[in-house]
């Protein structure tokens with residue numbers, strides 16, 4: 001036996017692996033920038049860049065020219081700062097007592113979204129002096145944001161300290177992914193009032209879906225997230241983005257099973273023909289959601305089949321219940337020599353759109369990406385490294 005294991009290649013031998021195409025990422029971000037017209041285009045990289053890795057994604061988008069980034073937490077902002085030295089980094093969850101240092105040291109911009117945060121922020125300014133912030137105003141989403149009346153009053157408040165210097169006023173659309181929804185126009189009208197009240201301060205309303213709603217929604221800065229990562233921003237519209245993430249899992253065993261036998265927990269699937277099954281090393285603990293099982297998952301919306309994998313040019317269905325670390329695929333329709341232990345099966349990527357996998361699970365591409373980002377061996381490719 002040798003003690004030379006130098007040729008160990010974590011990616012080539014991983015049970016579950018994720019390939020992130022940075023070339024496609026940059027193309028998608030540029031496409032969002034093109035569709036944003038004269039508005040500047042930020043990059044939303046919260047939740048570890050939608051599960052794809054904030055370090056590499058941040059560095060790549062920064063190199064591509066992004067200079068405005070949105071993260072959820074100050075910790076994410078501190079990580080991103082290493083890869084985006086000159087960028088403006090906005091923190092969506094804002095600032096709380098005790099967090100002054102991480103904000104100041106990493107030059108992060110807090111997004112103030114409530115009366116409490118505003119009061120705290122004014123006290124920070126009186127202690128430390130001038131520092132930029134952003135304001136989030138609620139125009140009907142009823143998530144984060146100052147109520148409209150409070151925001152308008154703040155804009156008119158001549159007694160507010162001169163050190164209070166918001167650099168951005170923003171709001172978020174509730175129904176941007178549904179272009180025919182009247183809510184979009186209502187939020188647009190409300191936000192126009194807000195941005196007019198804060199004249200001279202940059203305004204931002206549109207996420208990915210909002211960019212597709214048209215130029216009126218773009219204001220000074222757009223905030224695309226999901227479209228940059230290649231997933232659907234507007235369900236039902238042909239997705240013009242390139243897929244960025246490909247998830248693959250290794251087949252660790254194949255087996256032949258007779259008609260009439262059952263598959264996986266609960267015997268939820270009974271085979272109606274002699275079948276060949278591939279046992280694959282990904283399960284719900286990896287974010288491959290149990291709700292994509294082919295049977296035996298009563299909570300999934302009726303009428304939608306289970307998930308599918310892709311191997312050797314063919315789509316193959318999930319068979320029975322997905323388990324913690326393993327999923328079974330029915331590969332009966334493929335010749336044996338095309339499906340062997342050790343081969344990889346695509347769970348989503350260029351052949352199975354992440355949104356199709358998500359739909360099969362009763363969820364959206366956002367959740368699929370952020371769920372599957374955790375346990376993979378990850379590899380980044382760009383145009384240059386692509387074969």
Ligand SMILES: *Cc1c(COP(=O)(O)O)cnc(C)c1O
Nearest residue numbers: 044172207208209223224225226
């Ligand atoms: C997540 C988020 C975005 C990005 O949304 P996508 O739909 O992924 O483009 C933009 N703005 C805010 C406030 C967000 O929370």
